Amino acid sequence: MKKVAVVEDEVYMREELCSILNKAGYAAFEVTTFENATEQLIALSPDLVILDLNLPETSGFQICRDFKRKTSIPILVLTSRDQMADELQALRLGADEYLTKPCRKERLLARIANTLKRYEGRTNLLEGKGFLLDRTTYTLYINNTSVVLPRNQGKLLEALLSAGEHLVTSEQLCIALWDTAEFIDENALHVNLTRLKKTMANLGMKQQVVTVRGLGYRLETENAP
Amino acid sequence: MKKVAVVEDEVYMREELCSILNKAGYAAFEVTTFENATEQLIALSPDLVILDLNLPETSGFQICRDFKRKTSIPILVLTSRDQMADELQALRLGADEYLTKPCRKERLLARIANTLKRYEGRTNLLEGKGFLLDRTTYTLYINNTSVVLPRNQGKLLEALLSAGEHLVTSEQLCIALWDTAEFIDENALHVNLTRLKKTMANLGMKQQVVTVRGLGYRLETENAP
DNA sequence: TCCCAACCTTACACCAACTGTAAGTGGTGT
DNA sequence: ACACCACTTACAGTTGGTGTAAGGTTGGGA
The missing domain is CATH 3.40.50.2300 (Response regulator)
Known part of the structure; x- marks a missing residue:
């Protein structure tokens, strides 16, 4: 009800x-x-x-x-x-x-x-600059179309997005991916981040993943040309 | 613009x-x-x-x-x-x-x-009784949650849904699935329909697929109990 | 009532996509 | 120039979706 x-x-x-x-x-x-x-x-x-x-x-x-x-x-x-x-x-x-x-x-x-x-089905949508992300299925809505992200890329984008444009540490991202930070696999994380960056670039998204050397990652909004 | x-x-x-x-x-x-x-x-x-x-x-x-x-x-x-x-x-x-x-x-x-x-980001949504279907990714929104349907099930549901609750022939469904009706594979179609029925039942959807013997299939809305 | 066609169910094997691994490359600060 | 961190790429294992095929049900007509 x-x-x-x-x-x-x-x-x-x-x-x-x-x-x-x-x-x-x-x-x-x-x-x-x-x-x-x-x-x-x-x-x-x-x-x-x-x-x-x-x-x-x-x-x-x-x-x-x-x-x-x-x-x-x-x-x-x-x-x-x-x-x-x-x-x-x-x-x-x-x-x-x-x-x-x-x-x-x-x-x-x-x-x-x-x-x-x-508003049906709109309950789990996270809002980014120029796009929407469904946190349940990792469906990404952008430019009047939609794509389903692979699970790991979805989790990463969700973690980054729900931090606004603030910094997110590698540790936090590991937890988002594997529910644990005990045995951090930095390498696997980087690979998944690379993949996310690539698909975001291919979609022409206004926001992109920026790495802050030694600290972590954050989303950044592209400046208008 | x-x-x-x-x-x-x-x-x-x-x-x-x-x-x-x-x-x-x-x-x-x-x-x-x-x-x-x-x-x-x-x-x-x-x-x-x-x-x-x-x-x-x-x-x-x-x-x-x-x-x-x-x-x-x-x-x-x-x-x-x-x-x-x-x-x-x-x-x-x-x-x-x-x-x-x-x-x-x-x-x-x-x-x-x-x-x-x-309506941002909602451009490709088809409306069913109590649920929404994204025609691009086959993401299904129901009961404040969402699921991504396998491609074939999505195509079938899309075909049935866009016919309202009218009858859809096997031939039309084959075209929806494989873009051709030349070599109709009735069997494969039935298997996919079975799968769709099962996932719809599992989700507790109000509409279900009903077969009209010898003619085809259509969506039917469950009567309130 | 029986029979046959239409339809459904299930299991299995193939295939595509996603994932982690690992090795090698780039680039940044000291 | 070196060390370290970050990135890229290729490869193989796993997962999940699909078609195939065989066997089981259902329903309507003779």
């Missing part, structure tokens, strides 16, 4: 929403304190967030941006603010839908279902 | 839209005859389609369904029909956005940008 988080300060509205969601077969969770709403949401890790914009103590916009920066969970903004500027702002900050109150429950449910559908 | 197709019968509206799109940095393409609109769209393969519902000779709903069955390109419905029933119907048939005319261009552009962003 899909989890939906409801971030709304007005009690009656919140309960009404939860009731609708539960009847429609979702598991609804209420967020009732807002100063650390983003952390609460991350801890809850729902499949979708319904977010009001007018909140006490903080702004819905703020939550929207913070949450989207850390997750790829969809956000549906449901608000009484009907100014276009608000809508544009919310969409720009990463909201996936923007509905204004009052909103009939059929429309709300249809939009929720629609949004969830489009 | 992203390609946007405009399916709209009213000349003034169409040109206006294209002008807005071009100014915003998209490459706009007009569709002006509608009886084979789906084929035209497929041939064009834009990054997004703007679709009117009231068209001569055919229905926007029809186009929406047909197009979504064959591609995973996003559709933004832009129509003067403001009845909720129309909106629900469009969303159910696979539309990604539903805007009613008149619509300010800022809102339209914001929604377009938003939709395109969320």
Whole structure:
């Protein structure tokens, strides 16, 4: 059953929403304190967030941006603010839908279902500069096409990618590959790195693996020519 | 530059839209005859389609369904029909956005940008009941996880899926597998089908392969228990 | 009821792709 | 110039996908 988080300060509205969601077969969770709403949401890790914009103590916009920066969970903004500027702002900050109150429950449910559908399978995607990586299958999406990376190359790219563009030591990479660093096989690691570099180059990826002599490796974004 | 197709019968509206799109940095393409609109769209393969519902000779709903069955390109419905029933119907048939005319261009552009962003990397996904299939790599997305199908199983599932739930003959499946039906190897086909059935069962998929004796195969959706 | 064709299952052997090994090359700092 | 680290390449073992073939089931017509 899909989890939906409801971030709304007005009690009656919140309960009404939860009731609708539960009847429609979702598991609804209420967020009732807002100063650390983003952390609460991350801890809850729902499949979708319904977010009001007018909140006490903080702004819905703020939550929207913070949450989207850390997750790829969809956000549906449901608000009484009907100014276009608000809508544009919310969409720009990463909201996936923007509905204004009052909103009939059929429309709300249809939009929720629609949004969830489009996020199907998107849960395990890691985001790189100009590409996406599925951490489960190591399918790489780039330039409107996709390739399945060999397992080792996938693991390496995942390890590098989840470090942002920070340095990753050989040891960490060994653990990523073989779940142990006891008997580090530097050679095998280098071979696998070479292979990854080659396939990334062949795909024309914007990010490339850079070695930091004596320390480890990191991803680096190519400068525009 | 992203390609946007405009399916709209009213000349003034169409040109206006294209002008807005071009100014915003998209490459706009007009569709002006509608009886084979789906084929035209497929041939064009834009990054997004703007679709009117009231068209001569055919229905926007029809186009929406047909197009979504064959591609995973996003559709933004832009129509003067403001009845909720129309909106629900469009969303159910696979539309990604539903805007009613008149619509300010800022809102339209914001929604377009938003939709395109969320479709990044998803261009080759075929949609099944409760799962998605990447036609390039045969990565299967189901239940918040993903698996890469062996190539033959992927080809078979792709062939079955793109026929909706209609019948597919052995001959068609052979062509899908080996690009020829000259020397049909019924046996090898059956073995591959068995394998596909087994992996689908193991994944607990809602759709399953049903054989129609003497005619061929088709996908069937399991009834709820 | 029996029979035959269509279909399914299973096991096995071939083949392609990925992986680690190992030997040899390049390049960087002292 | 040397030592050390990093890279490249080739090769062989392993794994997993595929077609083949043989035997088992199913279903509809005589």
